[in-house]
Amino acid sequence: MRTPASRRPEGALLHLRVQPRASRDEILGWQDGVLRVRVAAPPVEGEANAAVVALVARALRIAPSTVRVVRGKRGRDKLVRLTGLGDDEAQSRLASLPGYPRLTTTSRSPQ
Known part of the structure; x- marks a missing residue:
């Protein structure tokens, strides 16, 4: 499974799967390490990309x-790419989105 976001010196990288021309702008949640989003804008002349930027910024409470x-x-x-957030802050905000994968540890019982 792909990790939800990776940190680089120039900022966190986030993988998205976008559905343009949806009935409304919304974040569906994480699936296989990809954040699935819907935007109402059509994929024409960068309109959908602008809507994606606005939606992600609003959801993460960043400019x-x-x-x-x-x-x-x-x-x-x-x-x-998300810039201007520290590692902990970026992970905290991404974890607040629906369906963020939680790492769980399982312990085996001794046999």
């Missing part, structure tokens, strides 16, 4: 100027 689509500008699968 839209700190969210940038760095890969996938013409496709549904996108890589988004």
Whole structure:
């Protein structure tokens, strides 16, 4: 499974799967390490990308100027960079989104 976000010196990277032309803008949640989102904007002249940036910024309570689509500008699968957040702050905000994968440890009973 892909990790939900990875940290780089220039900011956290976030994998998205986008559904344009939806009935409304919404974050569906995490699935297989990818944040699934819907936006009402059509995928024409960057409208859907702008809606994705605004939606992610609003959900994470950060400025839209700190969210940038760095890969996938013409496709549904996108890589988004979040700048201006520390590691702990980025993970905390991402964990507040629906369906964030929790790491669990299982202990084996001695046999």
